[in-house]
Amino acid sequence: MELNELKKLNDCSETEAVSVLEKFIATNSQVFSFPNLDVEVKKECVEAILLWLKKPQIAPKTSIACLQAFRILSRDKANMQSLTSEKALATLITVAGIEHYATQDVDAATLTIFDGDQSVMVEAQKCLCNVIFNSIEAQRYCCKSGCVVGVVQRLKTYGDPDVQFDVKFFDMRILFLLTALPTCIETRPKVRYELHGFTYLMEVLDLTLRDAESQETDLADQQVELCAEILKILFNLTISMEKKSVDEEEEAHCMRLVSILHDLLMSKIMSSDKRDDLQSHIVNLLINIPADFYEELLTPMVEDDKSMDCKDVEYDGKNMEAINVILEFLDHRLDSSSKSLKESLAPILHCLCEACRHNRAIRKFCRLKVLPPLRGEVKQLPEQGHSLRNKLCKLLTSPVTSVKDLVAHFIFILCKENVNRMVKYTGYGNCAGLLAQFGLLKLGDSGQRKGDYSSNSEDSETEEYAELKDQVNPITGRWEPSKSDPMAGMSDEQKEYEAEQLLNSIDKLQRQGIIQPCRVGEDGKPEPVEHVLELLEGQGAAGGAEAPECD
Numbered sequence: 001m002e003l004n005e006l007k008k009l010n011d012c013s014e015t016e017a018v019s020v021l022e023k024f025i026a027t028n029s030q031v032f033s034f035p036n037l038d039v040e041v042k043k044e045c046v047e048a049i050l051l052w053l054k055k056p057q058i059a060p061k062t063s064i065a066c067l068q069a070f071r072i073l074s075r076d077k078a079n080m081q082s083l084t085s086e087k088a089l090a091t092l093i094t095v096a097g098i099e100h101y102a103t104q105d106v107d108a109a110t111l112t113i114f115d116g117d118q119s120v121m122v123e124a125q126k127c128l129c130n131v132i133f134n135s136i137e138a139q140r141y142c143c144k145s146g147c148v149v150g151v152v153q154r155l156k157t158y159g160d161p162d163v164q165f166d167v168k169f170f171d172m173r174i175l176f177l178l179t180a181l182p183t184c185i186e187t188r189p190k191v192r193y194e195l196h197g198f199t200y201l202m203e204v205l206d207l208t209l210r211d212a213e214s215q216e217t218d219l220a221d222q223q224v225e226l227c228a229e230i231l232k233i234l235f236n237l238t239i240s241m242e243k244k245s246v247d248e249e250e251e252a253h254c255m256r257l258v259s260i261l262h263d264l265l266m267s268k269i270m271s272s273d274k275r276d277d278l279q280s281h282i283v284n285l286l287i288n289i290p291a292d293f294y295e296e297l298l299t300p301m302v303e304d305d306k307s308m309d310c311k312d313v314e315y316d317g318k319n320m321e322a323i324n325v326i327l328e329f330l331d332h333r334l335d336s337s338s339k340s341l342k343e344s345l346a347p348i349l350h351c352l353c354e355a356c357r358h359n360r361a362i363r364k365f366c367r368l369k370v371l372p373p374l375r376g377e378v379k380q381l382p383e384q385g386h387s388l389r390n391k392l393c394k395l396l397t398s399p400v401t402s403v404k405d406l407v408a409h410f411i412f413i414l415c416k417e418n419v420n421r422m423v424k425y426t427g428y429g430n431c432a433g434l435l436a437q438f439g440l441l442k443l444g445d446s447g448q449r450k451g452d453y454s455s456n457s458e459d460s461e462t463e464e465y466a467e468l469k470d471q472v473n474p475i476t477g478r479w480e481p482s483k484s485d486p487m488a489g490m491s492d493e494q495k496e497y498e499a500e501q502l503l504n505s506i507d508k509l510q511r512q513g514i515i516q517p518c519r520v521g522e523d524g525k526p527e528p529v530e531h532v533l534e535l536l537e538g539q540g541a542a543g544g545a546e547a548p549e550c551d
Contacts, residue, residue: 006045021065032075043082050091060117067123074130084131084138093147096124100146118164125170132177139183151175155200165222172229179236192237201230205260218268224278231281238288258296265322279329283351291358297322315365327369334391341400349406356413367414371425375464382427382477396430408434427477439524506532
C-alpha cells in the first residue's frame with residue numbers, strides 16, 4: 001500500500017486507524033529501506049503516528065500497531081530527523097515506562113512500570129533500540145534525558161514476577177547500546193558509580209541463578225539471554241578499569257562479580273548454543289577483571305564433592321571445575337569452524353594466559369590438562385592427534401598471527417617460561433617464532449620470566465618418555481628411530497664438495513631474494529647475514545645450560 005495513507009491516520013476512527021496501520025505493517029514487514037519516500041511525507045507519517053500514541057485511553061492494540069509502524073520506518077537510516085526529534089524520543093521513552101522524573105534524591109524518583117500494557121512498553125523499547133543504534137542525535141538525547149536513570153531504576157523491580165522477560169531484555173539492550181556506543185562514553189561512569197548500576201546488575205544475575213536453583217531446573221533460554229545482555233553491559237562498565245590498583249569498594253565488587261561468574265560457569269543450561277554464547281561473554285568479562293581476583297573461581301573441596309567422583313577437577317584441595325569448564329570451552333572452540341580463529345579463540349586464550357600467569361594453582365591444573373606427562377604419544381608429532389595439546393600445537397604455525405602468538409604464550413606460561421620444556425612439548429620448529437620474539441633462541445632457559453613461578457617442583461618425566469628421550473628429534477618434538485648416516489662411506493673430498501654445493505645453493509637463493517639467512521645475535525634474536533659464510537662464524541658458541549626436566 002502507499003505510505004501516504006499513514007498521513008490520513010488522524011482523520012480516521014481508532015478502528016480505521018488500526019486497519020490502515022496493520023495493512024502498512026503486513027506490506028512492509030520485510031522492508032528495511034524506503035529510498036523513494038519523500039522526507040516531508042515521512043515526517044507527516046511519523047507525526048500522525050505520534051499523535052495517536054499521545055491520545056489518552058487508546059486500546060493497547062492501537063498503540064502496538066502505531067509502534068510497529070514506527071519501528072519499520074526506523075529501520076531506514078536515511079532521513080532519521082523526524083524519528084529522532086525530541087518530541088518523538090520523549091514519547092517513546094514515556095510509553096516504554098523509563099521516563100525519569102528528576103528529584104534531588106535519585107533513589108526517590110518514581111517509575112510507574114505498570115501504568116500501561118507491558119506489550120506496548122516492549123514495542124516502544126524496540127523502537128528506541130532502533131533509533132539509538134541508527135542515530136547519533138538519539139544517542140545524545142537518551143543519555144541526557146534521564147532515560148539511562150529510568151532503566152537503572154527499573155532494575156530494582158526485576159524481582160517482581162509480574163515484570164515480563166521482554167521488558168527486562170530490551171531494557172538491557174537499551175542500556176548496552178548507551179554504554180557501548182562512542183557517543184555515549186560518559187554514560188559508563190555514571191551508570192557504574194553515580195547510579196550504582198554495577199551493584200544492581202550483579203543482583204539481577206544473582207537473582208536469576210537463585211531462581212533456577214530454587215526450582216532445581218537448568219537455566220532457560222530466556223534467562224541465559226538476559227544474563228548475556230547483562231554481562232555485555234558489565235563488560236562496557238569495566239573495559240577501562242584500572243587493573244593495578246583498585247580501591248576497597250571496587251575490590252568487593254570484583255570479588256563478588258567473579259564469584260557470580262563462577263556460578264554461571266557451573267550452571268546447567270538447556271541449549272548448547274546458549275551455553276556457548278554465555279561462556280563467551282563470561283570469558284570476555286574476566287579479561288577486564290584484575291587477575292588477582294581469579295582466585296574466586298576456585299572453591300574449597302567439600303565432603304559432598306569428595307563423595308562424588310571429582311578427582312578430575314580437584315587440585316591441591318581446591319575444586320577447579322570452573323577452570324575445567326573454560327578449558328572444555330577452549331577445546332570446543334578449537335573443534336568449531338563456525339567463527340574466525342581470532343574471534344573464537346583469542347579471548348579464551350588471553351583469559352587463560354592471565355589466569356595461569358597470576359595463579360599458581362590454576363597454572364598447575366591447566367598444565368595437567370593441557371601438557372600432561374609425555375608417554376607413548378611422543379612417537380607422533382606434537383600437532384598430530386586429538387588432545388588439547390595437539391590442537392594447540394597445530395596453531396603454533398597458524399597464519400593468524402594474534403592466535404598463534406597467544407597459543408605460544410599460553411603454552412610457554414604452562415612451561416613456567418622454560419625454553420627446554422617448551423621445546424619438549426611442542427618441538428623447536430613450532431616454538432621458534434616465540435623464542436625469536438622473546439630473544440630466547442640462544443638461551444637454555446628464560447633469563448627474564450614475567451610470571452611468579454615456584455623455583456622447584458617434582459620431576460614429571462614418565463618411564464616411557466625417559467626410554468625414548470635420547471631419540472626424540474628436538475626440531476619436530478617426535479621420537480624418530482635411528483637413521484643411517486647419509487655421509488657414511490664418503491671421503492673428506494666428497495663431503496667438502498657437498499658442503500660447497502649446499503652453500504652455493506643457499507647463496508643463490510639469497511641473491512634472488514627468495515630467502516634471508518640469519519644467525520642468532522647477542523640478544524637471542526635472529527639477525528640477517530650479508531653472506532652465507534657468516535653462518536660458519538662462531539659455530540662453537542655455547543647455547544646455554546640445559547634446564548632440568550621438572551614440573
